[in-house]
Amino acid sequence: MTFDRNTLRALLVGDRHADRVVPPTGFTAQLTLFVSGAMAFLAVFALALSLASGRLADRWGDELARTATIRIVAPEDQRAIQTAAAIEVLSTTPGIASARALTDEEQQALLAPWFGQDLPLDTLPVPRLIEIEAAEQGFDATGLRLRLAAEVPGAVLDDHGRWRAPLVSAAQRLRLLGWTVALLILGAVAAMVTLAANAALAANAQVIAVLRLVGATDSYIANAFVRRFTLRALVGSAVGVVIGVIAVWLMPSGGDTPGFLTGFGFAGAGWLAPLFLPPVCGAVALFATAYAASRALRTLT
């Protein structure tokens, strides 16, 4: 089957007479509608997963890349001195936007999940933490480490790189997985439509033989099937997308609580992404049916 302007026009505009020559096929029609709808529904979730993972990867990447921590591990009588020295070093380090030592209350809050609220911080050798926020251009972590080693022997710089990288990598993998799932779903739609179209073509072998006998071209016969399956896939996937988007929209939001599951869904322009699914499903159905019809018709004289 070749796609020229007339073929495309016949597909888009349709032909009342041509549409009638192929008898209605109840089972394959329902099958195509149902599977397209179900696949589009799943594709909406795959898209939501992918986009949410992408947002998470970006956020983790941005947030963690711009923060660092210094631990001052020193005897109690040295801790305040070394903390002040470290702050002094940081204040003269290019690329550091701000640096401040956490208060006792803030450190206690950090440890509370493990040791409880009543932790006697002053009796324990807990290192002092300095929170660093990097400027836009970032700072030279290696250089800072060397300066701290020379001027503040108890300071240990943690630029979060050690555990930031796998987190960002995991989120990026998850985003890739989401797109892979979406592609697999489209592949499944293509396979299903090809099977359904093959079944319809086989069931209508006599109709096709009559049409060939009276002078119908392959394009004419194929279009009658292609248009039918494309429209079914379009309608089915549109319904699936609407239900999928509603389901994603109804998912409980975590408010300000950060987390993957509570951030699952679409945001901003991401809500427009599912709108592309019905046309893509329709196009997949079009090419799958055209392929099946072309193969089936080639075997007929």
Added chain:
Amino acid sequence: MIELENVAYSYGGGELLSDISVKLAPGSFHFLTGPSGAGKTTLLKLCYGALLPTAGHVRLFERDVRALERDDVAMIRRKVGVVHQDVQFLDHLSVSDNVALPLTVSGRHADAANGDLTELMAWVGLTNRADAMPPELSGGERQRAALARAVIMSPDVVLADEPTGNVDWEMSQRLLTLLVELNKMGKTVLIATHDLSLIRAAKAQVQARVLRISNRRVQLAGADL
């Protein structure tokens, strides 16, 4: 118009037709006869591109059938009306829609509405069956509907394979009369049949050549028919 030159056709390892040379001139009337299984239907199918010869040349409207694209074959079938013994219709369409099918597939729906179809249905005597569905038709009505479908595009050639095989004598005479009328309109007619009485009846109305398939070859039949 349709020319077979030294054509052979093999099927399942055996040669069914051998060294066949036949030329259907414009406006001619031919019968093709022979025993069942002799290859009449095969020869007919070779004449409209439904089969390709295994040797020799088939030329349809001056073009070698092997050189035709699939769409070319479709176009040629609009110029060759075919009637089979076991007529096939689209059972979900009415009789008139089935008769108009060649117009529909060639994008000439308007011609069906402008009176051509009505005249044709009257010509084959199916005016009152126009809205019936194919399974409701009798054998004779099916054959006449098939004939109407075969000629609605005003083809140059009409090929009929045992058109009277499933109908009684009276109906076969009626069908023969229609085919003779078509020939008198200038159409080339080729009828494959083993019904010798039909051939004798036709020869009384029209100058017909009778080709007989025997031992895989076609011979011009003598005056014994």
